[in-house]
Amino acid sequence: MIRVxxxxxxxxxxxxxxxxxxxxxxxxxxxxxxxxxxxxTELDIEHDSLNAQRRTAATAERVQRVAxxxxxxxxxxxxxxxYLQPKPLDGGQP
Amino acid sequence: MSRRSIAYxxxxxxxxxxxxxxxxxxxxxxxxxxxxxxxxxxxxQVINNDFIMKQGDARMQKTIALxxxxxxxxxxxxxxxxxxxxGYGVWIDGADPNDPDLTQVARLLRKDERWVRxxxxxxxxxxxxxxxxQVSEQVGDQIKALQLAGVQLRREYIRSYPEGEAAGHxxxxxxxxxxxxxxxxLAFESQLAGQPGTRRVLKDRYGRVIEDVEExxxxxxxxxxxxxxxxxxQFFAYDRIKAAVxxxxxxxxxxxxxxxxxxEVLAMANYPSFDANRRSTLRNSVMRNRAxxxxxxxxxxxxxxxxxxxxxxxxxxxxxxxxxxxxxIRLGRWKVSDTHDNGVLTVAEVMEKSSNVGTVKIADxxxxxxxxxxxxxxxxxxRPNLAYPGATRGTLHDYQSWRPTRKATMSYGYxxxxxxxQLARAYTVxxxxxxxxxxxxxxxxxxxxxxxxxxxxTTRELRAMLHLATGDEGTxxxxxxxxxxxxxxxxxxxxxxxxRYAKDRYRGFFVGLAPIEAPRIVVAVLIDDPRGKQYFxxxxxxxxxxxxxxxxxxxxxxxxxxxxxxxxxxxxxxxxV
Numbered sequence: 001m002i003r004v005x006x007x008x009x010x011x012x013x014x015x016x017x018x019x020x021x022x023x024x025x026x027x028x029x030x031x032x033x034x035x036x037x038x039x040x041t042e043l044d045i046e047h048d049s050l051n052a053q054r055r056t057a058a059t060a061e062r063v064q065r066v067a068x069x070x071x072x073x074x075x076x077x078x079x080x081x082x083y084l085q086p087k088p089l090d091g092g093q094p
Numbered sequence: 095m096s097r098r099s100i101a102y103x104x105x106x107x108x109x110x111x112x113x114x115x116x117x118x119x120x121x122x123x124x125x126x127x128x129x130x131x132x133x134x135x136x137x138x139q140v141i142n143n144d145f146i147m148k149q150g151d152a153r154m155q156k157t158i159a160l161x162x163x164x165x166x167x168x169x170x171x172x173x174x175x176x177x178x179x180x181g182y183g184v185w186i187d188g189a190d191p192n193d194p195d196l197t198q199v200a201r202l203l204r205k206d207e208r209w210v211r212x213x214x215x216x217x218x219x220x221x222x223x224x225x226x227x228q229v230s231e232q233v234g235d236q237i238k239a240l241q242l243a244g245v246q247l248r249r250e251y252i253r254s255y256p257e258g259e260a261a262g263h264x265x266x267x268x269x270x271x272x273x274x275x276x277x278x279x280l281a282f283e284s285q286l287a288g289q290p291g292t293r294r295v296l297k298d299r300y301g302r303v304i305e306d307v308e309e310x311x312x313x314x315x316x317x318x319x320x321x322x323x324x325x326x327x328q329f330f331a332y333d334r335i336k337a338a339v340x341x342x343x344x345x346x347x348x349x350x351x352x353x354x355x356x357x358e359v360l361a362m363a364n365y366p367s368f369d370a371n372r373r374s375t376l377r378n379s380v381m382r383n384r385a386x387x388x389x390x391x392x393x394x395x396x397x398x399x400x401x402x403x404x405x406x407x408x409x410x411x412x413x414x415x416x417x418x419x420x421x422x423i424r425l426g427r428w429k430v431s432d433t434h435d436n437g438v439l440t441v442a443e444v445m446e447k448s449s450n451v452g453t454v455k456i457a458d459x460x461x462x463x464x465x466x467x468x469x470x471x472x473x474x475x476x477r478p479n480l481a482y483p484g485a486t487r488g489t490l491h492d493y494q495s496w497r498p499t500r501k502a503t504m505s506y507g508y509x510x511x512x513x514x515x516q517l518a519r520a521y522t523v524x525x526x527x528x529x530x531x532x533x534x535x536x537x538x539x540x541x542x543x544x545x546x547x548x549x550x551x552t553t554r555e556l557r558a559m560l561h562l563a564t565g566d567e568g569t570x571x572x573x574x575x576x577x578x579x580x581x582x583x584x585x586x587x588x589x590x591x592x593x594r595y596a597k598d599r600y601r602g603f604f605v606g607l608a609p610i611e612a613p614r615i616v617v618a619v620l621i622d623d624p625r626g627k628q629y630f631x632x633x634x635x636x637x638x639x640x641x642x643x644x645x646x647x648x649x650x651x652x653x654x655x656x657x658x659x660x661x662x663x664x665x666x667x668x669x670x671v
Binding site for chain 2: 027028030031034035045046048049051052053055056059060061064075076077078079080081082083
């Protein structure tokens, strides 16, 4: 009877330690995933922010200013535009 | 040893037997103490355990607010018009007003140093207060690096508006708490704003989250709003109106570009404008989106509607002669006059020359009720169906209150009022075989009304007349543009100042369509109070129309419908048809 009791006590102790260890592991992993999620959010925000910056650097206002002043360009007029008319593939009239 | 020769056990005291009750009393006493402890422990931990639980939770559990992001505002091609970027709020929590580093803080925040020190001194021993909010990330990081005691940097989001002043009125802005205050930011607040969530977590001693205690309430992020506006057209329209207002020394100007086929707003700009990225430019005087909020008397720009009504009712034809001699007509005490005596004109020429006398004579054949119905049908006097703050409905009095002179003045655009947007919308009837378009700021939100205002035949005739008005003999030859046929109507209205029409103060308009045979866009231009040498709508507003049409149709990929002598000398290139 005593032997059975000792075995049971041992079993209880082992499972208790395993439980503690598992809890510890789970919390550690949870902390890791939480940190990773936080990082993902940060990256999302940075992505949006960079997109906004890129847009600011490429607005029509800036493009026009740079094209006119730095590159001496001008907007094309219909006089120097060649309009291509798509023709059907079978060679018939459009 | 010898001095303590008497053994302890030999003490006579010990020889006496202790009475049993004494040991029992001790035992009972100890038992009572332990029972008391057990009872207390049970009370604290089992029966009334709230306090302990609360204290434990307070140390280990934290509620974290989950921020919801505000949606972006995009143009019809998905380009960003407004987006949230990270920034900081600078808060004061018991900082020392004599801290030498505050000089640096004031410089970075571009605030007066004395004011900053006063503010910090006034917040001593008081709850935290914001010194400055909506500070850019760059500046915030520099302040953070100073590591000042009592100066906190709290993360917050600031709205970035890449288009700046070109889309200032259209997009609007938010306040420091990211709530829409003006423009689209306010109009679509419910869609843009998110709903913050919360989560309750267990933290370890390093502050790391180790477990979610309760179910997480996820944040509902704001949705993006995609407008019908094209940022390139918006910029170009703004750029042109700005140049025209400056050139003609006008007080302000507005321009509206509509998709003629479905009423979607492609651009809506006013000058002077503001840049919502720089809060200091936000002054009340420039914040009104005047293209929508201000109604004014539209002057001659309503004449095509009146002529259309007369054509529709079969009262006149395009070649019906109208005698406009001697260049003026008396209406009771009033005298309505043209710029000069045009003699006998056809109805088409009345439009071409913008003859007030001719229009009054045509309107004389119409009933007041039918004129009122026409103006109502094209949306004058009715709030535009645009979810936009402060959009005016204009004024259109009930026809039963019209006196005969009122009816006459109504025919050439005095006695009623409309916003530039309403005027532009009214012109969509000339584009869609007489159907009025529904206005929309959202991509794909436009459409046309089911019941036509004019027949297809009438609109064709009207378009031909509008085209004449921009011809070399018309009032607005400067509306012409290379490659595209245009049509439209000028207007030059005296400004109503203190209840009287000012003799030398004007508004110049131009509202028109292009290409005139199969219109794709309606462009309306208003130049308010030009103080330069020129003030006629045909001179101040028509050139803005011309340039805006040219660029807009090019960006939309519309092929020119007017022959242009090509400058291209590529091998094998044929002249475009």
